[in-house]
Amino acid sequence: MIPPGAPILTAEAMRAAEDAHFRGVPQLDVMERAGAAIAREAARFATGRDMLVLAGPGNNGGDAFVAARLLKAAGHDVTVAAMGEPQTPAARTMFERWEGATSSLYEARPRPILIDGLFGTGMSRALDRGPRALLADLAKGAEFSLAIDLPSGLETDSGADYGAPRVSATIALAALKPAHLLGAGLEKCGHVLLADIGIPVESAWHSLARPRIEAPGAFDHKYSRGMVAVIENAMPGAARLAAGAAASAGAGYVMLIGTDPASRVDAIVRKSVAAAEDLADALADPRIGVVVVGPGLGRDRRAEGLLKAVLATSHPLVLDGDALSLLGRNAARWLQARTAPSWLTPHGGEFDRLFGEAGGSKIDRTLAAAAEAQATIVHKGADTVIADPRGAVRVAAHASPWLSTAGTGDLLAGLLAARVACGDDALVAAETAVWLHAAAARRAGPAFVADALIGQIPQAVSECL
Numbered sequence: 001m002i003p004p005g006a007p008i009l010t011a012e013a014m015r016a017a018e019d020a021h022f023r024g025v026p027q028l029d030v031m032e033r034a035g036a037a038i039a040r041e042a043a044r045f046a047t048g049r050d051m052l053v054l055a056g057p058g059n060n061g062g063d064a065f066v067a068a069r070l071l072k073a074a075g076h077d078v079t080v081a082a083m084g085e086p087q088t089p090a091a092r093t094m095f096e097r098w099e100g101a102t103s104s105l106y107e108a109r110p111r112p113i114l115i116d117g118l119f120g121t122g123m124s125r126a127l128d129r130g131p132r133a134l135l136a137d138l139a140k141g142a143e144f145s146l147a148i149d150l151p152s153g154l155e156t157d158s159g160a161d162y163g164a165p166r167v168s169a170t171i172a173l174a175a176l177k178p179a180h181l182l183g184a185g186l187e188k189c190g191h192v193l194l195a196d197i198g199i200p201v202e203s204a205w206h207s208l209a210r211p212r213i214e215a216p217g218a219f220d221h222k223y224s225r226g227m228v229a230v231i232e233n234a235m236p237g238a239a240r241l242a243a244g245a246a247a248s249a250g251a252g253y254v255m256l257i258g259t260d261p262a263s264r265v266d267a268i269v270r271k272s273v274a275a276a277e278d279l280a281d282a283l284a285d286p287r288i289g290v291v292v293v294g295p296g297l298g299r300d301r302r303a304e305g306l307l308k309a310v311l312a313t314s315h316p317l318v319l320d321g322d323a324l325s326l327l328g329r330n331a332a333r334w335l336q337a338r339t340a341p342s343w344l345t346p347h348g349g350e351f352d353r354l355f356g357e358a359g360g361s362k363i364d365r366t367l368a369a370a371a372e373a374q375a376t377i378v379h380k381g382a383d384t385v386i387a388d389p390r391g392a393v394r395v396a397a398h399a400s401p402w403l404s405t406a407g408t409g410d411l412l413a414g415l416l417a418a419r420v421a422c423g424d425d426a427l428v429a430a431e432t433a434v435w436l437h438a439a440a441a442r443r444a445g446p447a448f449v450a451d452a453l454i455g456q457i458p459q460a461v462s463e464c465l
C-alpha cells in the first residue's frame with residue numbers, strides 16, 4: 001500500500017532536488033520519464049477501457065500531456081480535459097506535443113479510467129468549489145482513477161484535504177511526499193506506487209520498512225538479552241499488557257513492579273512495592289535495561305510519586321499514557337535533566353498536552369518535540385510518526401484500524417521496551433516496535449481484544465529474522 005523504506009520529501013525539498021538535477025539533465029527529459037511511468041501504470045490497469053486525462057496549468061499537467069500522448073500512441077482511446085492554459089515552459093511544450101483534442105475541464109464527462117494531473121506539489125491553495133465538485137464527480141464516475149504524484153487538492157506537506165478526490169492509486173514521482181502517509185492522504189491516495197524518474201533524492205525521512213531482528217547468540221542468557229521493568233499501579237491490566245508484550249518480543253527478563261498480586265504469566269517476575277518511596281530500592285538493580293512507566297499508572301499523588309522515583313533513576317525510560325499526562329508541558333525540562341535516553345509514545349491527545357497544538361504537519365511537530373525533549377518520539381495514530389533529536393523521521397501508515405481499541409498502546413510501550421533492552425539503537429528500537437505492533441495486528445485479523453495481540457508477537461518477530 002505504501003512503498004517501504006522510501007524517502008519522503010516536502011514540496012520544497014523536492015523542488016530543490018529537481019533544480020539540482022536540471023543543471024545536468026533537461027527538464028523535458030525528466031517530464032517524459034514521469035509521463036512514461038504514469039502511462040505504463042495506467043495501461044496496466046486500464047485493460048482496454050477508455051481514458052480521461054485531466055491536465056492542470058503547471059508541471060503536473062505537463063506530466064499528464066506526456067502520459068496522454070504515450071497512451072494514445074499505444075492505441076488507447078484517450079481524451080484530455082485541461083484547466084486553463086499551461087503556465088510553465090515545460091508544460092506548454094508537452095501540451096504542444098499532444099496532438100489530440102483538448103476540452104475544458106468543465107466539458108469533461110466521466111470515462112472508465114481517470115488520470116488526475118490537475119495539481120501536484122505546486123497546489124498553493126484550496127480548490128475552488130467548481131473544480132472540486134467536477135473532480136469528485138469524474139472520480140466517482142470512473143472505474144479506476146490514477147493520480148499523478150498526488151490526488152489534486154491534497155496539501156503536499158501535511159496531507160490536509162483541500163478538495164482532493166479519493167483515487168484508486170497514486171504514482172509518487174521520485175519520492176514519497178508527506179501527504180502520501182499523513183492525515184487525509186491516507187484515505188485519498190489509494191495504493192501508492194513510487195516511480196523512479198531519474199532524480200536522485202536523499203532524505204532523513206523514510207516510510208517504515210521491515211526491520212531485521214538478531215536471534216539470541218549461542219551464549220546469550222536472560223540478563224544479556226535485556227531486562228525490562230514495568231511499573232504497575234492504578235490499572236494493573238495495562239501494565240500486564242506492556243509486560244506481556246515485552247516478554248513476547250525478545251526481552252530476556254521482565255519484571256512487574258507494583259502492588260497487584262495477580263499474575264497471569266508465570267515467567268513474568270513480580271516485585272511488590274507498597275509505597276512510592278520503596279520503588280527506588282526495587283529499581284536499584286543495575287541489570288535493568290529499561291523501565292516502562294505510564295500504562296495504567298493513574299494520575300493521583302501515588303502515581304506522581306512513582307513517576308518521580310522512576311525519573312530519578314539512571315535507567316533508559318519508555319514513557320507512555322498517564323506518565324505523559326502527568327509530565328504535561330514540563331516533559332522536556334524533566335527529560336533534559338536525565339542522562340539516560342527516553343522514548344515517549346503519545347497518542348494525539350497526549351502529544352498536544354505535552355507539546356501544544358501548534359506547529360505545522362504531524363512530521364514537523366514530532367520533529368520539534370523530539371528536539372525539545374531530546375527524546376525519541378513515537379507519535380501514534382493511523383499515521384504513526386517516529387522522530388529522533390537528530391532529525392530522522394519514520395512514518396508508518398496503514399496499520400490495521402482494528403488497533404483502535406483499548407490496550408493496544410500499552411502493548412506498543414512493552415514492545416518498545418523489549419527492543420531497547422535488547423540493545424537496539426534508539427531509532428531502530430522505535431521502528432521495530434511499531435513494525436511488530438502492526439504485524440501482530442495484521443496477523444490477529446478483525447475485532448481482536450488487545451490481549452490477543454501478545455500471542456501474535458512471536459510470529460511477527462519471525463518475519464524479521
Ligand SMILES: NC(=O)C1=CN([C@@H]2O[C@H](COP(=O)(O)OP(=O)(O)OC[C@H]3O[C@@H](n4cnc5c(N)ncnc54)[C@H](O)[C@@H]3O)[C@@H](O)[C@H]2O)[C@@H](O)CC1
Binds near residue numbers: 027034120
Ligand atoms: N519540475 C519539473 O519539471 C517536474 C515536475 N514534476 C511534476 O510537476 C508537479 C509540480 O509542478 P508545479 O510546481 O508546476 O505545480 P502543479 O502543477 O502542482 O500546480 C501549479 C499550478 O497550479 C496553480 N494552482 C495551484 N493551486 C491552485 C488551485 N487551488 N486552484 C487553481 N490553480 C492552482 C498554480 O498557479 C500553478 O499554475 C509535480 O507534482 C510533478 O507532477 C514532474 O514532472 C517531474 C519534473
Ligand SMILES: Nc1ncnc2c1ncn2[C@@H]1O[C@H](COP(=O)(O)OP(=O)(O)O)[C@@H](O)[C@H]1O
Binds near residue numbers: 347384
Ligand atoms: N485507526 C487506526 N489505524 C491504525 N492504528 C491505530 C488506529 N488507531 C489507533 N491505532 C494504534 O493503536 C494504538 C493505540 O494506542 P493508545 O491510544 O495509546 O491506546 P491505549 O492507551 O488504550 O493502549 C497506537 O499504537 C496507535 O498507533
Ligand SMILES: [K+]
Binds near residue numbers: 060118120147152
Ligand atoms: K494530481
